Amino acid sequence: MAPLIIRIRSKLGTERVEATEETTFAQLIQKITSKSKFHTYSFSKDPGNTSPLKDDQVTLRQLNFKNGEMIYLHGTENPTEEKKEKNQIEESGYGAVVEDEVDVQLGKADGWLQQKYNPKYCNHGPNGKCMQCMPIAPWAILEYEPFKSQGVKFIPFTAYVRKMQQNSAYANKSTARVISPESYKQKECDRHPPWPEGICTQCQPAPIRVQGQPYRHIDQILFQSPTLVDQSTGEQRVGFLYGKYVVHPNIPLGITAVVLGIYEPPQRSNRGESVLQEDPEEGKVDEMAAELGWRKIGFIWTDLLTENGKIQERAVQMTPSEIIRSTKMQNKHLSPCKFSTANFMGSKFVSVVVRGEERERAKLKGAGNKEGGVELGGYQTSDQCMSLVADSIIRESKQNNMVRVKKSKTKFVPEVSYSGKNEYNIDVIQMANPYVPTEFFIIPMTCSTPKEGEAVERLFLTTDFPIENRGENINSNTVSAHLRKRTSPKESFSDFHLLVHLTRILPRDELNTVIRAIKGDQQVEERAKMIRDELISRGNDNGNAQSAAPTNKASTAGNPKERDLMTMMMSLGIDENSARESLFATNYTTVEAALEYYYSR
Structure with a gap:
């Protein structure tokens, strides 16, 4: 019996089913419907279903079916299944994705920038629409004010995803997975010995074209208060940023990273650099932040270059070593994304450098950089850079504005190229031999503090407890002296750095009680007062708490x-x-x- 391939076309696409000439039409339907998601169905040889085929015992030979015959399936989907698919994040076998809360909020937002009717430019009534007052798509905002005059160069990531969905061929554009992280790993292959003994077209990674990124995951970094960044040590310092991600109030579908606290881990610091050391308390600080409703959102470091005692302008936005370090941290904090085939895309983890103020900007403010101005620079590295670092393609170099492509004797490294200008100022494709400009990987964003009248979360009332891991002898007397300054538990414990210290000395349940008291939970106020009194008594037992001020910063x-x-x-x-x-x-x-x-x- 000659085999037949029957094509079945429906609104879900085209499928193929194998049969023979002696297969009955009823058996063919059973094969089709066993894989179908339709609740009701009918079949015909024409798209309009004018002559439905009957479900009987007639063979395909009798129906004059040929190899490659096309039949049309007309059906309706199961309403309960359709509703179930809409309520689930699972799709096409990719698995469930737990989105960040800010992404859930953006998913419900329209995102289109509304423009008002302007009788000066609009040649219609107030109820009409024209090119002057039509809503602007969130992925096209860079061409319009105020973003154009502000020099904004990146659209929000969510806006970019919606643009990709809008241009996709998927039937359900709003849930289509239209983006994927790059992968430059060599595929497994059993056709030949592993590299360097062998490689083939099946396992060889494609050449890499380094490109700029049109979007960014974070559009602004907002510090709750200017006092969060303490530079009084005279040394370079690093720290982790804790806070929240919120919807940007002015950029459609944009995200703001709100910094509410800075934790300084153990580090070896001097006037030139600060090197992170192993931190056994990091997990406790993360748990404490989670109880506050916060999370680790970024990394901050100082690079205050001095000359003759004055802070100098920084030559580059990010050095190659800083790019690699920040990228590795972003790879540890991936951003879940239900529109990605990998269930994640990029990262919301930010990097902030405390640096000498740019000279031209300082002049505009009326104070030259010779006065030692300091500013904050906010950055991320591109998603492509994350993949290049994760797959060990690039590393830092000694050139301030270049990263270096790795050379390996045990791993195949594909060719890397980028678009640049030649000696005639013409755009050409240049090979990375072996350097790539860092400008392709750096995604800048503004750092700011709340404007007057702008609402921002202020959970902690004080900032006078000594900062952790700066060499100070923070002991029970230090804690006692701090708590005695105030009366209520909420006011007494309301200091981020005090809470960091308490993670080391209090049991988890008592620490959670303190956090609930800081949040204003009246049910735990009495218990929190008992914890406060106990901590004060520990200091009294060790001597006069009032005279037990922290040891001098200079002493250690x-x-x-x-x-x-x-x-x-x-x-x-x-x-x-x-x-x-x-x-x-x-x-x-x-x-x-x-x-x-x-x-x-």
Whole structure:
């Protein structure tokens, strides 16, 4: 019996079913409907269903079916199944995706930028629409004010996804998975020995074209208060940003990362750099942040270059080593995305550098950079950069504006190219031999603090508890002295850095009680008062809590030479801040040089 391939076309697409000439039409229908999602159905040889085929025992030979015959399936889907699919995130075998809360909110937003009727430009009545007052698509906002004059170069990620869905051929555009993270890994292949002994077209990764990214996952970084960033140590410092992601109030479908607290992990710091050390308490801080309703949202570091005691302008936005470090952190904090075939796309994790203010911007403000201006720069690295780092394609280099393509004897590295200008200023494709400009990977965003009258969460009332891991001896007397300054549990515990310290000394249930008290939960106020009294009594048991102020920052911070210089300066009657500033300005050389600077100010 000659085999037949029967094509079945429906609104869900075209499928193929194998049969023979002796197969009855009833048997063919059974094969089709066993895989079909339709609740009711009928078949015909024409799209209009003018002559339905009957379900009987007639063979395909009798129906004159040929190999490759096309029949049309007309049916309606099961209403309960259709409703079930709409309520679930699972789709096409990709698995369930738990979206971030901000993405859920954006999913319900329209996103189109509404324009008002303007009688000056609109040649119609107030109820009509024209090109001057039509709503603007969220992916086209860069061509319109105020975004055009502000120089905004990236559209929000959600707007980019909707543009991709709008241009897709999927029937249900609103749920289509239209984006995928890049992968540059060599596929597994059993046709030949592993690289470098063999490779073939089936397993060889395609050449890589490095391109700029048109979208960004975060559109603004908002610091709850300018006092969050403390630069008073005279050393380079790093920290993790904790806060929330919220919908941007002014950019359609945009996201703001709101920084509510900064945790400084253990680190080895000096005037040139700060190196992270192992942190056994990081998990506890993450749990504490989760109880507050916060999460780890970014990384911050200082790069305050000095010359003759003045902070200098930073030469680049991000150095190659900073790009690689930030990218590795983004790869640890992937952003779930139900429109991606991988269930994630990019990251919302941000990077902030505290740097010398850009000279031109400082001049516009009326204060040259020679005065030591400081500003915050907010960045992410592109999704392509995340894939290149994850697959070990690029690494840092000694050139400030270039990353280097890795060379490997044990791993196949595909060719890497990018678009650049040649000596005649013409756009050409250039090979990475072996460098790629960092400009392709850096996604900048603004850092700001709330404007007057702008509402922002302010959970903590004070910021005077010593910052963790700065070499200070924070003990029970320190905690007792801080708590005695205020009466109510909410006010007493309302300090982020105090809460970080309490993660080390309080059981989990008591810490959660303190957090509930900070949030204003009246049910735990009495229990929180008992915890407060207990912590105060611990300090009293160890001596006079009022005299047990934290040990001087200069006594333990920095290396031994710097500590000795600070001690000598302060023994001469110079206050701590002035002593640190003078030593920092003279690169911690000698006391004589610092004194000369101090008296010449």
